[in-house]
Amino acid sequence: MATRTALAGVRPAIERSLSRTVASLPAVLQIAGAATAGYAIAHFALGHPTPIFSSTVAITALGFSRDARPIRVAETALGIILGIVLADLLLLGIGRGWWQLFVVLAVTFLAARLLSPSVGFAAAAGVQSALVTLFPVVSGQEFTRVLDGLIGGAVALVATALIPRDPRRAALRDARLLFDECTESLAAITAALRIADADTAVRALSRLRGTQPLVDAWSTSLESGAAVARISPFLRRHLADFDRQRRVQRGMDLATRNLRIIARRVEFLVPDGRERPELAELLGTISECITLLGRALRTPSLFEVARRDLTVLAKHLHPALLDEPSISETMVLVLIRPLIVDLLTATGMDEDDARALLPPLPA
Structure with missing residues (x-):
């Protein structure tokens, strides 16, 4: 039994490692290709005997960031x-x-x-200046390393445009992680309201408080992808996709910020033990609408369905x-209104038009 439990704990780690390795394959091919190309240009075209920096600059500039x-x-x-x-x-x-070495660094x-x-920037400069200081160089070839570095940097930029890492896939992967977390958290909030379970509400709030890094990761992927698409002849046609994702x-x-506020209110609401099936x-x-919105990133026709x-x-x-809501229940419903506006704007609706759909609240 203990062995089975240990294996069950190891399996997710192995799956994550394999998934990370597969996802890194485009970056591996890009970096390895750029490093090899930089070396070949400096060695065979310019005759530099050991153009280390043409490869190391390409590797460091591209990286797995x-x-x-x-x-x-x-x-x-x-x-x-510079280093x-x-x-x-x-x-x-x-x-x-x-x-x-101390002075140079x-x-x-x-x-x-x-x-x-x-x-x-500082770390990259420092590492290379240390290598220059520690590696011997043949007299008269001191500044060939600068030329090798320029070759490596140029090759890295060319590789960014001509051997792109398919940033669309990375952005969609980050989006899926956020949507999954939101829908699962909403499912927990729904269960907490349906059965008046305070522990479930606490767990939902905790999960939603951890969504900001997912939002930021998706934002970084989109900014990176759009920047690459603007210079890559192979990805330029996908700029509209990045714009649509950026809107969502x-x-x-x-929406996630509003969900955190709603979850906090529900956490305050459910300890009274009263079930709230309507909320x-x-x-x-x-939650179903958010799921549709996530699917619409791959199937844009679903934006219209989610908007409807x-x-x-x-x-x-x-x-x-x-039905005869308490003040606290009314507050939850009022908090849901800006959430719906945020989701409508994510579908492409103008914010003012989305707000106009909301019925006026009683005075």
């Missing part, structure tokens, strides 16, 4: 080249040794922090929808 924007790749490459240039210049004046870090607020992401960002049914319907269902909901969001 979620942010694959060309500006980020270029910034990293420039940081690396190489400063190290070469300083070593010409002070020679090599243990204390020279200190100057490189200070210069990098002066030029850029990015800690990655903005709506879901606001549960309402939130269950909203949300429009029907919006028109009925009045305290009269509930």
Whole structure:
């Protein structure tokens, strides 16, 4: 039994590792191809015997970062080249040794922090300046390393455009994680209202409080994907898809914030032990609409279906929808109204038009 339990705990970790490996395959091919191309250009075309930096610059500039924007790749490459240039210049004046390594790194870090607020920029410059200081070089070839670095940076930028990592898939994966978390949390809130279970409400609130990193990850993927698509001839036709996803992401960002407030209110509401099937049914319907919205990212025709269902909901969001509601129950319904507006804007409806659908509240 203990062995079976241990294996059950290991299996999800193995599945996550395999999933991460498969998802990294496009990045692996891109980085390996760029590093090899940089080496080949410097070695065979320019005759550099060991063009280490043409490969290391390409590898470091591309990396496995979620942010694959060309500006980020270029910034990293420039940081690396800065480290190489400063190290070469300083070593010409002070020679090599243990204390020279300290001086080179200190100057490189200070210069990098002066030029850029990015800690990655400074780290990239420092690593390369250390390599230049520690690796011997043949006399007369000191500045070939700068040329190798420029080749590596240029190859990394070309690879970003010509060997893209399919940023659409990464963005859709991040979107799916957020939608799954929202629908599962809503299912928990619905159950808490239906059976008056305070523990379930607490768990739902805890899950929703952890959704902001998912929202931010999706936003980063979209910004990166759109930036790559603007320079890639293979992805430019998908810019409209990124714009549509960005609209949905903005709506879901606001919607998750409202869901947290609703979950907090429900957590306060259910300890009285009273079942609330009407509110549960309402939130269950909203969960179905959110599921439709998530599916619409792959099947855009479903946006119209989600908009239609949300429009029907919006028109009925009045305290009269509930049977003799308490003040607390009315508050939950009032909090649902801006949530519906956020979801309608995610479908493409104008915010003012969405607000106009809501019935006026009694004075």
